[in-house]
Amino acid sequence: MNLSVIWYLREFLSFEWVHKFLFVKTAPLTTPPYFRDYPLLTGKECTHCLACMMICPVPGGIEVLMTREDACHLPVTQSRPPGSDTWNPVIYPGHCIRCGLCVEVCPEGVLMSGRVIEFQFIDNTAFTSTFQLEVDHTLCMRCGNCSIACPVNKEVDPALGGGAPPSSMESVMLVTGGELKILNEDKCTGCKTCETACPNMAIRVVRQVEGIHQEDEEE
Amino acid sequence: MSLLQQIKNKVRSKSIHVTFVDVGSCNGCDIEVLACLAPRYDIEQYGIYVHNNPREADILLVMGVMTPQWEDKLRILWNKIPDPKVAIAVGNCPISGCVFNRRESYVDPPVSKHIPIAAEVPGCPPRPTEILNAILSLAPVVFRDYEEKMK
Ligand code: SF4
Ligand code: SF4
Ligand code: SF4
Ligand code: SF4
Numbered sequence: 001m002n003l004s005v006i007w008y009l010r011e012f013l014s015f016e017w018v019h020k021f022l023f024v025k026t027a028p029l030t031t032p033p034y035f036r037d038y039p040l041l042t043g044k045e046c047t048h049c050l051a052c053m054m055i056c057p058v059p060g061g062i063e064v065l066m067t068r069e070d071a072c073h074l075p076v077t078q079s080r081p082p083g084s085d086t087w088n089p090v091i092y093p094g095h096c097i098r099c100g101l102c103v104e105v106c107p108e109g110v111l112m113s114g115r116v117i118e119f120q121f122i123d124n125t126a127f128t129s130t131f132q133l134e135v136d137h138t139l140c141m142r143c144g145n146c147s148i149a150c151p152v153n154k155e156v157d158p159a160l161g162g163g164a165p166p167s168s169m170e171s172v173m174l175v176t177g178g179e180l181k182i183l184n185e186d187k188c189t190g191c192k193t194c195e196t197a198c199p200n201m202a203i204r205v206v207r208q209v210e211g212i213h214q215e216d217e218e219e
Numbered sequence: 220m221s222l223l224q225q226i227k228n229k230v231r232s233k234s235i236h237v238t239f240v241d242v243g244s245c246n247g248c249d250i251e252v253l254a255c256l257a258p259r260y261d262i263e264q265y266g267i268y269v270h271n272n273p274r275e276a277d278i279l280l281v282m283g284v285m286t287p288q289w290e291d292k293l294r295i296l297w298n299k300i301p302d303p304k305v306a307i308a309v310g311n312c313p314i315s316g317c318v319f320n321r322r323e324s325y326v327d328p329p330v331s332k333h334i335p336i337a338a339e340v341p342g343c344p345p346r347p348t349e350i351l352n353a354i355l356s357l358a359p360v361v362f363r364d365y366e367e368k369m370k
Contacts, residue, residue: 024264025264026258026259026260026261026264029260029347029348029351030348031346031348035346057318058311058317058318058343059315059316059318059320059321060315092315093341093342094311094314094315094339094341095311095314095315095317096311096341096343097311097317097318097342097343098342098343201322
C-alpha cells in the first residue's frame, strides 16, 4: 500500500510527466500518400470519350473541357507543351465526392488518385455499363425533341434534325405511330442529352454500372 | 492595442467553442467532426471545444443539404450565437447539395443563401484534418483584435 503511493508520487510528480501532461501535442497530421484525394492529371492525352463524366455519381462533379492544363489547377506535365489548349477533365471540389470512379473508368489513364489504378491493375477489374431508357407515356407529348437531340440518332439519321421523316429504324428512339418508341436501347451511350432536351421530364436514362472482374488472361 | 484587447486575444486563441448543426446530411460529416474529438486527432489540444449549445459557441459548423424543415430554423440558431461568430460549411452538401441536389428533390443548397458562410471545407466527407485546419486557420482571422476592428 505504502509502496504503491510512493510509486505513484514518483511517477506522476516527475517533471517529465507534468510537462507532458500540460504541453504534449499529437504529431502534426498529414495526409497519407495513398489517400484517394481529388483526382489529378497524369499527363496522358484525353480523348474526350466522356466516360468519366458519365460514371460520375454526383451532379457537376467533373467536366471535360477544352482548357489549358494550367487553368484547371492540376499539374502541368512534360508530355504536352504547357499552355496549349487540349481536352482536360476538370474536377470541382464541393461537388466531387472523391469516389475515384472516374479514375477507374478512364480508358486512357488520364486521371490518377491514390492507389486506385494500382489496385485496379492488381485486381484486374473493370466497369461495364448499360443504359435503360424509360418513357413516361402520360407525360410524353410526342414532340420528338429527344430523338432529334440524341447524338446517336444524329449519326444514324442526320436528316431527322432538319424535320425530315425518319428514314431509318436504327435510331435509339423515334416518334412513330403516335408514340415515342425506344427501338435500340443498346446503342444509347448514356449522355442524357435526351433527358435535358425533353420539355416535360418524360424520358429518363437509367444507368446500370457493373464492376466486373476480368479473368486473368493466361488462365 | 490596449491591454484588455491583448488579454482577449490570448484567451480567445486558446478557447474556441464550436457547435455543430446538421441540416440534413447523411451523417458522414457529423461522424468526421466526432472523429476530431477522438484521441487520434484530439481537437481539444488546440483549445477547441465542441458543444451543442449555440449560445456558448464562436464557430458554427454546418453540415447537410438544407432540408425544408430547416429553412427558418437555421437563421434562428445563427442569431442565437453571440458575436464574434463565424460559420463554416463542412462537406459538399452545404456547398453544392452533393448527390442529393437532383431534379425533384426538395433540398435547398447552398447554405450560404441562408446564413453567411466564412469558409467551406469540401469533401464527402472531408478528412478530420481538413476540418481542423479550416477551424485553426479561420479562428485567428476572425477573433484576433475583434473589438479593434469593430471600432
Ligand atoms: S472522383 Fe467520383 S465524384 Fe469525383 S469527379 Fe470522379 S467520379 Fe465524380
Ligand atoms: S479523362 Fe479519360 S474518360 Fe474522361 S473524357 Fe478523357 S479519356 Fe475519356
Ligand atoms: S442518353 Fe444520349 S445516347 Fe442515350 S438516348 Fe438519350 S440522347 Fe441518345
Ligand atoms: S422530348 Fe420528352 S415529350 Fe418530347 S417526345 Fe421525347 S420524351 Fe416525349
